[in-house]
Amino acid sequence: MKEDFLHYLWQFKKFDLLNLHTTKGEKIEILNSGQYLQQAGPDFFNAQLIIGTQKWAGNVEIHLKSSDWYVHNHERDAAYENVVLHVVWEHDTEIFRKDNTEIPVLQLKDYTDKNLVDSYRSLTAPKTWIYCEKELATVNSFVFANWKERLFFERLERKSLPILELAKETSNDWEAVLFCFLAKNFGLNTNGEIFYKIARSIPFSVIRKEGFEAENLEALFMGRAGVLKGDKEDVYYKDLQARYNYLFTKYRFEEVYINELQFFKLRPDNFPTIRLSQLAQLYHLHQNLFSKIIEADSLKSIHDILRIQAGDYWQTHYQFDKESTRKRKTLSSSFIDLLVINTVIPFKFAYNKYVGKESDEEMITLLQEIAPEKNAVIDKFRYYKVPVESAYDSQSLLQLRNEYCAYKKCMQCALGLELIKS
Incomplete structure (x- = not known):
């Protein structure tokens, strides 16, 4: 007990x-x-x-x-x-x-009452995954739906905290904040922290000034990532290297230590070189990305903004000096969905909170249009007969598993309390 x-x-x-x-x-x-x-x-x-x-x-x-x-x-x-x-x-x-x-x-x-104690002990008896795994599917659907909504906004609150902290640190330069968190999620789990550090090392005023030339942005990103050091025969590499050296001097950048970008076990389309080029193209094509994202009121409009592709050089390359079969490196719909889940929606939520605008329904509606994430946690919930029909469901269930089940907080969980009552 x-x-x-x-x-x-x-x-x-x-x-x-x-x-x-x-x-x-x-x-x-x-x-x-x-x-x-x-x-x-x-x-x-x-x-x-x-x-x-x-x-x-x-x-x-x-x-x-x-x-x-x-x-x-x-x-x-x-x-x-x-x-x-x-x-x-x-x-x-x-x-x-x-x-x-x-x-x-x-x-x-x-x-x-002894029956209440027995219910608690039955609920918290050792299980293979979580305490209520076998009873989850029996929980009243109305209780479950209300709890999922609460879990969803708990998760959004948690995700919005670092966004609001960075906004405060940058004197509410929301374009700069969006850039940093988009960069992080372009890097996915493997290179996300490195991409975030790269973005933080570049004043956003520089992005504004250099965004009219995609190659300058790419040179900035690649240079700050440390991939333009050393000599290569590649003409495009030499061009980016020269651009970065010029920009480094022009803006009086300080050297920054960045961990080596990871390529190992990544699909080629997720190579950091491809993602950095796509990020550069995004900020080249959209000079006021923050306003466009905030004003976008449908999943389609967000996809239209984010559906960009890597620069011309990268259509035949994944790394410098290594030519490959031509392939358009366009952001896939599934990758854009990840950006919406992990960046766009938390960012909209944080900004609306900052300006005092109610946006709960918009957040739920957007996520209900996106397919649920595929991971081991969601697979387990499905195994125990819990319906997972959209990213709204999967985000709520991830919050449930990570913040309640993992810490055995059954008495702070609406599902646990409902099961004990029943």
Whole structure:
């Protein structure tokens, strides 16, 4: 048993309220169970209780055993001096404040329905993947739908935080912020952090000035990535190298250490050279990309903006000095969908939050038009009969798995609470 189950019992009063007594036999009446703030200090703040004939206002601390009070060194912490009731599953020792007054104790196991305890233990018994794997498909569809929406916006909130932080750092230069996060996601998981560092090393004012020549942007990106060092016979390589050296001097760039770009185990179309060229073409073709993305109100309009291809040289190359069969290196629909999921929607959400605009329905509608991601987590949910019809579903379920199931937060999950009730 975990303390979060006891928090659930106390918060929602899931025990016999009519016959409560302390371990010393004093009657307890709960007027207000307090605020469950989930922060440092006692578990529930500003509770109101009648113990015996005395009315109390103060905090409630919850433990599996009374002795946990001393295990956690609460007797040394002034934040716990205002605890008026110690709620435990099992009472094994008396607890005293600094002034030697005893803290009343409620032993919850004496007042909790056995069937509820059995439901909790059944839910949290060891499973092959997550606790509720076999019961997931039985959860009320209305409860599941509401919880998915909450999970989706929790995930968006988390994704929007670094965007808002960078906006603050750049004095709200939203074009620059978009550039950095698009660059990161052009690099995918393998080169994403490197691409982000490259983007951060180039003032966006330079992108604005040089964007009229795609080769200058490509030279900037390749040069900052460190792939234009050394000698090659390739004419295009030499041209980019000369352009970068000129731009480096013109804008007085500082040297930046960038980890070596990774090609290993990547499909050729995902090679960093191809993605950097495509990124350069995107900012060459769209001088006001931020405005266009914000104003785009449909998945098709976003695809139309982002459907670009690498420069001419890269139609017959994947790396410098290595010619290949001609192939148009256009951003695929599936790659654009990834950009929408991981960049465009979090960015729109963050910007709308910044300007105070409501955009919840727009975010959901956009993702419901996109096919769900394919990964091991989503495959598992499907295996346990959970419908996954769009990226809206898959994003919600990834939040569920990563932020709740992985940490066994069943008592903070609407699905866990519903299963225990049923």
